[in-house]
Amino acid sequence: NAGVMQNPRHLVRRRGQEARLRCSPMKGHSHVYWYRQLPEEGLKFMVYLQKENIIDESGMPKERFSAEFPKEGPSILRIQQVVRGDSAAYFCASSASSGLREQFFGPGTRLTVL
Amino acid sequence: DAKTTQPPSMDCAEGRAANLPCNHSTISGNEYVYWYRQIHSQGPQYIIHGLKNNETNEMASLIITEDRKSSTLILPHATLRDTAVYYCIVRVQGDYKLSFGAGTTVTVRA
Numbered sequence: 367n368a369g370v371m372q373n374p375r376h377l378v379r380r381r382g383q384e385a386r387l388r389c390s391p392m393k394g395h396s397h398v399y400w401y402r403q404l405p406e407e408g409l410k411f412m413v414y415l416q417k418e419n420i421i422d423e424s425g426m427p428k429e430r431f432s433a434e435f436p437k438e439g440p441s442i443l444r445i446q447q448v449v450r451g452d453s454a455a456y457f458c459a460s461s462a463s464s465g466l467r468e469q470f471f472g473p474g475t476r477l478t479v480l
Numbered sequence: 481d482a483k484t485t486q487p488p489s490m491d492c493a494e495g496r497a498a499n500l501p502c503n504h505s506t507i508s509g510n511e512y513v514y515w516y517r518q519i520h521s522q523g524p525q526y527i528i529h530g531l532k533n534n535e536t537n538e539m540a541s542l543i544i545t546e547d548r549k550s551s552t553l554i555l556p557h558a559t560l561r562d563t564a565v566y567y568c569i570v571r572v573q574g575d576y577k578l579s580f581g582a583g584t585t586v587t588v589r590a
Contacts, residue, residue, distance in 0.1 A: 370523070399576065408567070408580035409524065422576070457523050461576075468514075469578060471523030 368393065370460050370472035371440075378478045379448045387443040387475045391460030398441045399469060400433060403455040415441060448479045483507070483570040489585040492562075498555040500584055502568030505549040511572045513544060515553050516580070517564040524567065524580070527553065558588045 371390040379385050391398050396417050401409040402425075412425040415435035423433065430448075435441040445452055455476050459469035485503040492498040504513065514529040528535055528542045530551070535542045541554040555562055567583040 397576070399578075401578070401580075408582055409578070411577040411579070414576055425577075459523075459578075468526040468529070469576075470526065474521075474523050 370458055370470050372456075372458050372472035372475050374475060375473060376476050376478070378480060380480050381449055382447050385445040385448050385452070385477055387445075387456050387458075387477070388440045389443070389458030389460075389472060390440040391458075392470055395460035395462050395470075397461045397463060398435050399459040399461075400441075400443050401457045401459065401471075403457065403474075405454070409457060412443075445477075448477070450479045453477055453479045483511075483579070484568045484581055486566075486568050486581065486584045488582065489587070492555075492558045492586060492588050494560060494588055494590050495557055498558040498562065498586060498588070500553040500555075500566050500568075500586065501550065502553070503550045504568070504570050507548050507570055508572065511570045513542065513548075513551050514569040514571050514578070515540070515542065516567045516569065516578070517562075518567070518583070519561075519564040524578075527566075529571075558586075560588050560590065562586065563588045 373388050398415045400412040403409045413433045414422040430446045432444045455474045457471050457474045459471045461467045461469045512529050512531050515527040516524040518524045528540050530542045544551045565583040565585050567580050
């Protein structure tokens with residue numbers, strides 16, 4: 367069984383460009399979570415999605431960031447007009463249901479903004 | 481609004497048991513204790529969770545005090561590959577957000 371897949375693993379963007387991060391949940395999982403880990407800090411919750419629905423985006427910056435989880439295909443975290451402060455590791459997790467079910471994390475995408 | 485307190489770091493000898501403490505003195509009756517770890521440059525990995533009874537799985541044991549104000553994660557035979565940051569997380573039933581604090585950096589030495 368494949369685990370949570372994320373790509374790319376490393377992404378370099380110049381200021382002002384767009385970054386697209388992809389996450390494929392574990393097979394059978396319909397709940398996806400995105401977390402961000404800034405350098406030397408702990409992971410912070412960003413957004414929780416189910417298929418075609420955003421359930422909670424309270425941890426997402428109000429501007430430039432968006433997320434989707436379409437009926438077909440991976441979940442996408444999109445960052446428009448990136449700035450240096452967006453440089454971080456972005457982790458996706460998935461679970462079979464919400465609540466207390468454990469979340470399984472992917473290897474992360476390390477975004478570097480030049 | 482940290483709900484847990486962990487020592488910032490600890491060393492452990494390879495082959496010995498590693499006992500990782502966590503203080504959660506304000507835990508509520510419906511809050512569970514979860515442990516995750518993050519090996520360098522990897523995504524967090526679920527270890528174990530419990531409510532009030534002690535729990536054991538293939539990775540670790542979780543000992544929760546009777547008053548539930550603290551707990552200890554036990555890695556019975558630490559290996560070099562157990563070197564990681566260990567996070568103790570208090571989580572209420574139905575809460576899908578995992579709140580990661582600073583954790584404990586565990587270094588297993590040969």
